[in-house]
Amino acid sequence: MIQYDLIIIGSGPGGYISAIRANQLGLHTAIIEKYSKLGGTCLNVGCIPSKSLLYSSKYFFLAKTKHHLHGIIYNSLSLDFKKMMIRKNNIIKKNNEGIKFLMKKNKIDLYQGIASFQTNHILSLIDPKTLKIIKKLQFKYCIIATGSKPSNFNFSSFNIKKRIISSTEALNLKKVPKKLIVIGGGIIGLELSSLYYRLGSSVTIIESMDRLIYNMDISLSEEIKNLFEKDSIKIETSSLIKKIIPNTNEVSVYIKKKNNGKEIKYTGDYCLLSIGRIPYTKDLELKKIGIKKDKKGFIIVNNYFQTSVKNIYAIGDVIGGKMLAHKAEEEGLYVAEYLSGQKPNQLNYNLIPSVIYTYPEVSSVGKTEQEIKQKKIEYQTGIFPIKILGIAKTSESMSGFIKIISHKNTDEILGVHIISNHASDMIMEATVAMEFSASSEDLYRICHPHPTFSEAFKEAALLSFYKKAIHI
Known part of the structure; x- marks a missing residue:
């Protein structure tokens, strides 16, 4: 029986990165992956394919709506959706090959199959077909990194032929739908709604809560709703799904408004269920070795990501x-370093940035x-509109704002919320500043390059602690 210091179940970002770090620190490491391709949900049916298509759709959308303002005129503009999908698939393939190369380079053993615990030190590798x-395989330590699935992945009507799809199918459609209904x-x-709207779909978003992106700052919710509706995306918030009826060519979704009880029917080519994700622990046989889960099925861990079985982590x-x-990724790096005798810092979950790749x-x-209001913390805010920036005018990217929230007494930055071109990159300035407990005045005192979108940080920071900005 082959013995390892560490076996990792799952080759997604958390799994393969922790494997590399563990190997660097001297642990004999292996990865077990159920599927034939490495990279997990993120690489194969999540982050990478969605961003590939989002960027492609963005360029097409800008060519249709913005390029003429720059003097760029097309005699004819057309969309080759099949080629767009081929490009996406090629990117996935290259990234798959890249992870395989990293595993080989770092001498990490790969096993393709289903992992199942026999004891807290022995895993069975099961052939997915037979x-x-x-x-x-025997191990000293194990990391469970099996990820999640769409919460509707075992939905009884979950069949693309019946027109009810998940994000996985939405990233592999054969043609752009004329009408798309998005639940969630x-x-x-929001990302998949944005993707298909840019490519020409008529999109309707149905949300049960009273606003979009409910877990984010309310100012972001309001602004993205305004921008989507400006783009003619229909939004129905505070809406309950009564029934979904698919047939050969279309799907009908019946909703009921919470505020007035009004019932509305929407019909589309597809209904995309985007109602969250659930942990995936099927076939692991966690009960056999006593690993505890909570009511929602998530594996319970302590501050060191240790499960109820002390040599198994998640x-x-x-x-x-x-x-x-x-x-x-950060959790995987932490466990690899912890098991290797390092003393990594505890993760600050308050400072894990979130990004939505809309436009x-x-x-x-x-x-x-x-x-902050719920915790009754005294605070101050600075909100600076992107449209005032010189770079916004030159790039024709005028929408959005940067909002900085800081403590009223200490001026320490408590939160930063952005809608802007390049917001995915800009958020790191805020994250680094907050990691070092910076104040909004600290951000203001830093020289920002001109002309850039990051200049909005300087102005929003000045508004936060001084209530005045230079360009307002």
């Missing part, structure tokens, strides 16, 4: 919290204004 045990106004719902989506690839992008880190 469901027979291929071999058994969270990050995935990271990423499978333990809950923000279901983000970079969160899983303009949305990003956020720290506390929302509503959270």
Whole structure:
């Protein structure tokens, strides 16, 4: 029986990155992956394919709506959706190959199959086709990094032929739908709505809560709703799904408004269910060795990501919290270093940034204004509109703002919320500043390059502690 210091179950961002770090620190490491391709949800049916298509759709959308303002005129403009999908698939393939190369370079053993615990030191490797045990592997430590699935992945009507799809199918459609109904106004719902709107779909978003991206700052919710509606995306908040009826060519969604009880029917080519994700622990046989889960199925861990079985750890989506690839990465790095005798810093979950790749992008880190109010913290805000910036005018990217919230007495930055072109990159200035407990005045005192979108930080910071900005 082959013995390892560490076996990691799952090759997503949390899994493969923790494997590399563990190997660097001297642990004999292996990865077990159920699927034939490495990279998990993020690489194969999540972050990478969605961003590939979002960027492609963005360029097409700008060519249709903005390029003429720059003097760029097309005699004819057309969309080759098949080629767009081929490009996306090629990117996935290259990244798959890249992870395989990293595993080989770092001498990490790969096993393709289903992992199942026999004891807290022995894993069975099961053939996914025959469901027979291929071999058994022994380990000192194990990290469970099996991720999550769409919460509707076992939905009884979950069949693309019946026109009800998840994000996985939405990233692999054969043609652009004329009408798309999206159930769920969270990050995935907004990104896929944005993607297909840019390519020409008529999009309707249905959300049960009273606003979109409910867990983010309310100012972001209001602004993104305004921008989407300006783009003629229909939004129905405070809406309950009564029934979904698919047939061969279309799907009908019946909703009921919470405020007045009004019932409305929407019909589309597809209904995309984007209602969250659930932890994926199928086939692991966690009960056999006593690993505890909470009521929602997430594996329970302590501050060191240790499960109820002391030599087995869990990271990423499978333990809950923000279901983000970079969160899983940080947790994986932490466990690898901890098991190697290092003393890594505890993760500050308040400072894990979130990003939505709409156009303009949305990003956020720290506390929302509503959270700060609930905790009865005295605070001050600075909000600077992007349209005032010189770079906004030159680039024709005028929408959005930067909002800085700081403590009224100490001026320490408590949260930063952005809607802007390049918001996905800009949020790191806020994250670094908050990691070092910077004040809004500290940000103001830093020289920002001109002309850039980051100049909005300087102005919003000045507004936060001084209530005046230079360009307002």
